[in-house]
Amino acid sequence: MIRFDRRLLTNFDWGLLFLVLVIGLMCLANLYSAIYPNDSHGTPVYQKQLYYYLMGFMLILAIISVDYKIFLQLNYKIYAAIIFLLLFALFFGSSQSGTQRWINLGFFNLQPSEPAKLMLVITLASYYSSKDPDKGFTLKELIVPSLLTAVPFLLILKQPDLGTALMLGFIFVSMTLFVKLKWQTLLTLLGICASAIPLGWKFFLKPYQRQRIETFLNPESDPLNTGYHIMQSKIAVGSGSAFGKGYLHGTQGYLDFLPERHTDFAFSVWAEEWGFAGSLFLLTCYFAMMLWGINIADSSRDKFGTLLVIGIISLIFWQAFINLAMVMGLMPVVGMPLPLFSYGGSSLLTTMAGIGILLSIRMRRYQKPS
Amino acid sequence: MRRFIQLIYKSDEAELVTLKKRVDIATAVILFLVAVLVARLWYLQIHKGSEYQHLSENNRIRVQKIAAPRGDILDRNGKIIVTNRPCFNIVWIKEDAPDPDVVIKRLAAILNIDISELLDRIRESAGQPRYVPMRLRQDIDWKTLVYIENHRLDLPGVRIEAVPIRDYLYNNFASHIIGYPGHISKKELESSKSDEYQGGDQIGKMGLERIFEKNLRGEQGKRYVEVDVHGFEQKQLQNQEPLPGNDLQLTLDLDLQLAAEKALDGKAGAIVTMDVNSGRVLALASSPPMKLKQFLGGISVKNWKEHLDDPLHPLLNKAIQGQYPPGSTYKIVTALAGLSEKAISPQTISYCTGSMTLHRRRYGCWKRRGHEAIDLNRALSESCDVYFYQVGQKVGVNKLAQYAGSLGLGKKTGITLEHEKSGLTPTKLWKKKNRNESWQEGETMSVSIGQGFNLATPLQICNMTATLANGGTLYRPMLIKAILAPEGKLIEQFEPIIDGKALGTKRSLDLIKKGLVDAVNSKHGTGGQAKLEEITVAGKTGTSQVVRLAQYRSVPEDQVPYKYRDHAWFTCFAPADKPEIAITVLMEHSGHGGSAAAPLAKQVLEQYFKIKPDASEGDS
Numbered sequence: 001m002i003r004f005d006r007r008l009l010t011n012f013d014w015g016l017l018f019l020v021l022v023i024g025l026m027c028l029a030n031l032y033s034a035i036y037p038n039d040s041h042g043t044p045v046y047q048k049q050l051y052y053y054l055m056g057f058m059l060i061l062a063i064i065s066v067d068y069k070i071f072l073q074l075n076y077k078i079y080a081a082i083i084f085l086l087l088f089a090l091f092f093g094s095s096q097s098g099t100q101r102w103i104n105l106g107f108f109n110l111q112p113s114e115p116a117k118l119m120l121v122i123t124l125a126s127y128y129s130s131k132d133p134d135k136g137f138t139l140k141e142l143i144v145p146s147l148l149t150a151v152p153f154l155l156i157l158k159q160p161d162l163g164t165a166l167m168l169g170f171i172f173v174s175m176t177l178f179v180k181l182k183w184q185t186l187l188t189l190l191g192i193c194a195s196a197i198p199l200g201w202k203f204f205l206k207p208y209q210r211q212r213i214e215t216f217l218n219p220e221s222d223p224l225n226t227g228y229h230i231m232q233s234k235i236a237v238g239s240g241s242a243f244g245k246g247y248l249h250g251t252q253g254y255l256d257f258l259p260e261r262h263t264d265f266a267f268s269v270w271a272e273e274w275g276f277a278g279s280l281f282l283l284t285c286y287f288a289m290m291l292w293g294i295n296i297a298d299s300s301r302d303k304f305g306t307l308l309v310i311g312i313i314s315l316i317f318w319q320a321f322i323n324l325a326m327v328m329g330l331m332p333v334v335g336m337p338l339p340l341f342s343y344g345g346s347s348l349l350t351t352m353a354g355i356g357i358l359l360s361i362r363m364r365r366y367q368k369p370s
Numbered sequence: 371m372r373r374f375i376q377l378i379y380k381s382d383e384a385e386l387v388t389l390k391k392r393v394d395i396a397t398a399v400i401l402f403l404v405a406v407l408v409a410r411l412w413y414l415q416i417h418k419g420s421e422y423q424h425l426s427e428n429n430r431i432r433v434q435k436i437a438a439p440r441g442d443i444l445d446r447n448g449k450i451i452v453t454n455r456p457c458f459n460i461v462w463i464k465e466d467a468p469d470p471d472v473v474i475k476r477l478a479a480i481l482n483i484d485i486s487e488l489l490d491r492i493r494e495s496a497g498q499p500r501y502v503p504m505r506l507r508q509d510i511d512w513k514t515l516v517y518i519e520n521h522r523l524d525l526p527g528v529r530i531e532a533v534p535i536r537d538y539l540y541n542n543f544a545s546h547i548i549g550y551p552g553h554i555s556k557k558e559l560e561s562s563k564s565d566e567y568q569g570g571d572q573i574g575k576m577g578l579e580r581i582f583e584k585n586l587r588g589e590q591g592k593r594y595v596e597v598d599v600h601g602f603e604q605k606q607l608q609n610q611e612p613l614p615g616n617d618l619q620l621t622l623d624l625d626l627q628l629a630a631e632k633a634l635d636g637k638a639g640a641i642v643t644m645d646v647n648s649g650r651v652l653a654l655a656s657s658p659p660m661k662l663k664q665f666l667g668g669i670s671v672k673n674w675k676e677h678l679d680d681p682l683h684p685l686l687n688k689a690i691q692g693q694y695p696p697g698s699t700y701k702i703v704t705a706l707a708g709l710s711e712k713a714i715s716p717q718t719i720s721y722c723t724g725s726m727t728l729h730r731r732r733y734g735c736w737k738r739r740g741h742e743a744i745d746l747n748r749a750l751s752e753s754c755d756v757y758f759y760q761v762g763q764k765v766g767v768n769k770l771a772q773y774a775g776s777l778g779l780g781k782k783t784g785i786t787l788e789h790e791k792s793g794l795t796p797t798k799l800w801k802k803k804n805r806n807e808s809w810q811e812g813e814t815m816s817v818s819i820g821q822g823f824n825l826a827t828p829l830q831i832c833n834m835t836a837t838l839a840n841g842g843t844l845y846r847p848m849l850i851k852a853i854l855a856p857e858g859k860l861i862e863q864f865e866p867i868i869d870g871k872a873l874g875t876k877r878s879l880d881l882i883k884k885g886l887v888d889a890v891n892s893k894h895g896t897g898g899q900a901k902l903e904e905i906t907v908a909g910k911t912g913t914s915q916v917v918r919l920a921q922y923r924s925v926p927e928d929q930v931p932y933k934y935r936d937h938a939w940f941t942c943f944a945p946a947d948k949p950e951i952a953i954t955v956l957m958e959h960s961g962h963g964g965s966a967a968a969p970l971a972k973q974v975l976e977q978y979f980k981i982k983p984d985a986s987e988g989d990s
Contacts, residue, residue, distance in 0.1 A: 238421070306393075
């Protein structure tokens with residue numbers, strides 16, 4: 001089935017790969033600075049991240065060597081496997097600071113909620129591409145995809161990992177809005193969402209999560225505890241000014257005022273040291289990547305491919321947007337990495353797999369439906 | 371595969387086209403949101419850039435922890451046993467030291483220690499934020515403190531911190547019970563909930579300090595201070611005072627526990643004293659004690675080895691973890707079973723020739739000449755073994771176990787202490803299960819005088835004695851009277867818990883009590899050395915044999931090596947007619963209960979009834 005076709009190579013999307021490479025280099029340089037001066041034991045995070053990047057490129061190679069339509073075939077197997085891993089993490093996973101997110105594989109702590117995001121993209125793309133109602137989807141037809149989303153959503157919420165669970169919701173909403181909905185359906189859904197917010201506030205959010213949101217809405221109420229992270233992050237970003245303090249010269253990270261500065265708050269280190277110019281450059285890279293992706297969606301020859309691309313783009317975009325908005329104090333603190341830039345193997349490999357799928361779809365755009 | 375490809379392409383081209391129309395909407399959404407981010411960046415970095423720059427240079431907020439003093443530990447009358455005192459530590463703030471090597475060398479010279487010792491400490495806490503003080507040396511003396519304070523300018527990065535530390539007002543008083551706090555370990559840190567503890571925090575490591583950690587701990591205070599780029603404090607923003615922990619009021623009586631510990635001084639053994647009408651433990655001493663001060667802030671290897679290698683086992687709380695054959699104190703159980711099962715009556719007479727034979731094996735009485743004709747009362751007071759061999763034979767081992775269980779033997783008493791041992795009350799089933807052998811009749815003989823497989827802790831024997839004394843109510847031994855807020859307000863009070871009722875009639879119990887009164891007060895009683903003039907004491911002696919090598923079997927006791935000598939028991943209650951307290955003494959490897967244990971019980975009794983030792987001795 002897998003024939004090597006020279007056109008695959010000529011259609012290879014070097015531009016997208018180059019963008020990933022540029023962001024990757026910025027990420028590694030930034031991680032080096034984030035933990036500088038490094039005086040802890042063990043492998044430093046930038047080195048581990050480099051290994052994850054190398055693994056990520058191998059993963060991309062593996063993914064592009066097979067036709068992406070295989071995901072349509074494997075769809076429910078992937079779904080079942082991820083649900084199993086999520087259950088496993090919940091019951092037998094290693095807990096860190098009160099959450100059950102990780103499965104210890106010895107050399108690597110797998111966080112199954114990360115691949116779960118990509119899994120949901122594949123599942124929804126398969127489902128929506130197999131149906132084509134003339135006048136758009138009705139509420140009844142949305143029951144199946146809602147349930148498919150709800151299962152991993154609840155499992156991840158239970159860990160608890162509000163950020164990732166939220167991400168699944170964003171993917172579902174983005175992809176569902178992208179396929180055609182009846183406008184009555186849309187209105188009903190809006191109504192349900194509006195009424196679900198107070199319920200979710202009351203029953204699903206843990207007190208600390210509620211407090212974070214309250215703090216965000218009214219930062220004066222608690223300037224020194226929960227708001228501490230956001231305030232320090234804003235100081236770091238803001239003090240970068242136009243051209244930054246210079247590489248390895250950021251003081252907020254150096255003096256440990258910035259929490260989580262190699263993971264969720266990696267961008268504040270970058271913004272402090274490279275200023276508005278550097279931040280704009282990084283933002284431009286992400287923006288270019290998104291436009292590139294949309295172009296791939298546009299050039300795809302089949303519905304499954306288009307939906308897959310839209311799902312992956314929404315996955316990367318929403319994570320990046322929420323992370324950046326949080327770091328800049330536009331949103332409450334939720335655990336959300338900046339894809340390709342924050343330290344973390346599970347998140348990086350998931351994003352790289354997504355990029356691999358994009359590349360795979362791009363390479364095969366000439367294939368005519370038979 | 372074909373079918374599958376058809377599945378994909380069953381949608382027509384038009385469908386794909388409408389789908390792609392929405393691509394433009396998606397692009398617009400992305401463009402808008404990116405614009406929002408860029409605008410925000412502009413606002414933070416360009417519009418407000420210089421303001422934030424100023425903040426980052428001059429206005430840094432640091433959070434400093436203020437350790438909360440742990441709650442006091444009080445005796446039952448509110449007398450303080452353990453409290454806190456200020457302790458001065460040398461800490462190291464990496465960030466403030468531009469030239470660490472020189473400073474560390476200087477500090478090592480001041481402290482007169484090897485530089486590697488300091489470097490080890492610094493290496494231990496690598497990976498912590500640079501501004502977090504790391505402790506180099508704990509509890510320095512005044513001279514060093516003054517010297518370092520005077521040479522502050524030569525020692526950048528070195529600071530002195532004052533924190534509360536445990537102050538043991540009575541040294542090793544009830545050391546096994548109280549335990550000690552220490553620095554939280556990596557393991558404890560990982561298993562605690564997030565935000566609950568941080569590195570360098572104190573946490574109860576052993577004993578009540580550990581069990582009641584939540585109550586004793588208090589709440590850390592915080593200081594928010596502005597510091598400049600060099601880490602110097604600019605001003606204090608906010609101060610959140612620490613909340614001291616709650617006080618723990620024990621049921622222990624300071625004077626009684628001190629008397630018990632004094633009686634045990636230098637020996638290996640345990641003394642337990644209980645209020646017979648509530649199960650409140652008034653004294654629970656195990657000797658030798660742990661040297662608590664050495665454990666504070668981490669015990670040195672040398673001191674730890676000393677504790678480990680001591681042949682008298684100071685780390686063991688012998689009162690709840692030492693399991694010994696109960697010896698003749700178990701005759702209380704055998705007598706109760708015999709009377710209640712109607713195997714004997716008070717009038718039953720046995721004839722003790724100094725031994726009895728079963729299946730051609732000789733079972734001796736401690737009195738080789740024999741007690742001759744003997745009834746229950748004398749059998750108890752003179753501790754005749756042959757009499758109880760016969761009772762045990764008639765009743766059987768399973769019945770004995772039933773009565774023992776109803777007096778609290780063979781299972782954990784449930785006192786609020788960790789690692790309590792359950793002792794052992796053998797049954798036929800137990801032997802089948804654990805040894806895969808059937809029960810031998812001869813073993814019943816050993817069990818009926820408290821030897822053989824029988825094991826009990828001093829606390830269990832004391833609880834049994836208390837149950838006998840109060841007429842059959844088995845209380846759960848309790849150690850905690852109340853938890854009090856720092857200002858003295860009562861938070862929680864603990865009430866006695868009844869765990870069961872002794873099998874057998876009150877008459878049987880009274881008959882046994884009478885035998886115990888005579889054991890202390892009659893001419894031939896074995897417990898005469900616990901006798902008081904003013905108060906009638908009832909007690910039972912016991913000598914528990916230690917399995918010894920054949921070569922020492924017929925050697926006089928004082929020539930047998932220490933570890934093969936018998937354990938001495940004495941358990942008693944007083945006053946006999948209206949019992950208030952029960953006292954149990956166990957002396958490891960010290961010979962006979964009557965001579966080695968009973969005098970110690972007397973010392974505790976004298977303290978309880980406030981009798982001057984001189985006066986009572988002068989009278990006798």
